Amino acid sequence: MDFSSKLLENAVHEMSQLPGIGKRTALRLVLHLLKQPSGQTTRLSSALEGLRNSVKFCTQCHNISDVELCEICTNPKRDGSVVCVVEDIRDVMAIENTGQFNGLYHVLGGKISPMEGVGPQELTIASLVNKTKEGKIKELIFALSSTMEGDTTNFYIYKQLEGVEIKTSTIARGISIGDELEYADEVTLGRSILNRIPFENSLKTN
Amino acid sequence: MDFSSKLLENAVHEMSQLPGIGKRTALRLVLHLLKQPSGQTTRLSSALEGLRNSVKFCTQCHNISDVELCEICTNPKRDGSVVCVVEDIRDVMAIENTGQFNGLYHVLGGKISPMEGVGPQELTIASLVNKTKEGKIKELIFALSSTMEGDTTNFYIYKQLEGVEIKTSTIARGISIGDELEYADEVTLGRSILNRIPFENSLKTN
Known part of the structure; x- marks a missing residue:
């Protein structure tokens, strides 16, 4: 031009x-x-x-915040024993919008991606591992996107937690509500069958 | 959010x-x-x-420019007797890219659009009419988009030029090079038949 x-x-x-x-x-x-x-x-x-x-980041969860400790971390009504591990602030906002989660967050600031030059030291993984060693956290929920990078990051953190007594879980993968089965990809559909849940449980949600 | x-x-x-x-x-x-x-x-x-x-605008053609008179207006190789009337700088850039036009431009800064509160006095129409009265310009080429607003603007300027001895033309409307006739809209196809040109002329271009 x-x-x-x-x-x-x-x-x-x-x-x-x-x-x-x-x-x-x-x-x-x-x-x-x-x-x-x-x-x-x-x-x-x-x-x-x-x-x-x-810009400031919450010193506890590393989310973007105007103050030292963000509103979520300082909220006494939230359950500090469950921590949801997410990539960035958009995921925090998305999960908050569901109204289904009452624990705290840990914002990694990205995913491990050798292709883009993002290694574990660029993320807040060390801080997460240190927090888990304090013993207050009972469960970590991995809520990264299920891509190669997301899976790598989950696994890397999981390995770092060896010797720490903590429960780890990952958000359920499956067919989106309202989606037609025939258009779902095979991997998702396969996992949704492997990880099926008792029918009574599906009645409880919402 | x-x-x-x-x-x-x-x-x-x-x-x-x-x-x-x-x-x-x-x-x-x-x-x-x-x-x-x-x-x-x-x-x-x-x-x-x-x-x-x-930001500065060329005092002659009203295009965005860092100096009083833009490069096109001060270029002695360009033909000052033909002026192409366009809406904004993007149209100037598009026409310049074709390499088919060697005259000068007049940038209106928009189209007459009562819906958006743009009247003739918001545009550089008065300046254009004054220029034509100096007698140096022999031909005005209207190159506005062929919408209701574009046609209104063309017609308004045309009316303002009453009494001024000047040739006016509008860029050709027709089927785009490479387009299939069956997908062309009726108005365009109709106009392209009404405004057909001698076949020999079509051989000359490019």
Whole structure:
């Protein structure tokens, strides 16, 4: 693309560094900002810089938080003996939305992925293992996405826990509610048969 | 969405003000920035602010430009007697890419759209009409998109030019190169028959 303005080119270039935003979309977004009052651009850029420079993570669960200990970790009504291990804040928000979980979280900050240069030391695994050694946690629930990276991460953590007396579980994999069996992939369908549950249990949920 | 951090919520809110960016996408983009070195966020926000606060428009064609008169308007090799009327900088870039046009441009900055509160005075129509009265321009080519708004804008400008001796034309509408006739819409196909050109002419192009 040939731009008539260096300023425009620069803005489009920086915008297109974001994931899923190509040059054309970046140009559309930047031109939109130009048509809006300049206050909108100021608010956007200061919100982004404010977050990037002042972001804090809960020292206990490593979720993004404005204070030392996040609302979930400090909530006395929550059960500190069950900890759900998730990849990032989006998973925390998704699980919170279900209203089915009353324990605490541990946010890893990613998955082990040699391809992307993410090793165990880039994640908060050491902190998780230390927490489990304190003996307050009775159960860890692995809730990572079931991809190669997710499974590797689960297994790595599981290995690190050797010698620690703790129950580990993983969220159930199976056919989504409302999905047609014929369109389900074989692995999911196979696992859903292997890990079938007593019918009475399925009546209890919800 | 319930956020664990006001800073995060604010950044996501501002990001989701951009067209086509919903809350989920905004969250994904913001979390991506958090994982990158803070320099990337600084570069993005200062590029956006730099553009928004220092943007200049060419005084002659109203295209975005870093200088008083843009490169196209000051290029002595270009033909100042033919002016192509377009909506915004993206159209200039698209036409420049074809390499088929050697005249100048006039960027309206939008289309007349009562629904969106855009009237003729929001666009650079008065400036265009004044330019045509100077007598240097022999032909105006309307190259707006052929929507209700585009046609209205073309017609409004055409009416304003009454009494000015100038040729006006509009870019050809027809079947796209490579398109199957059976999938073309009726209006386009109809127009392409009405506005057929001598076969010899079609051999000349390109």
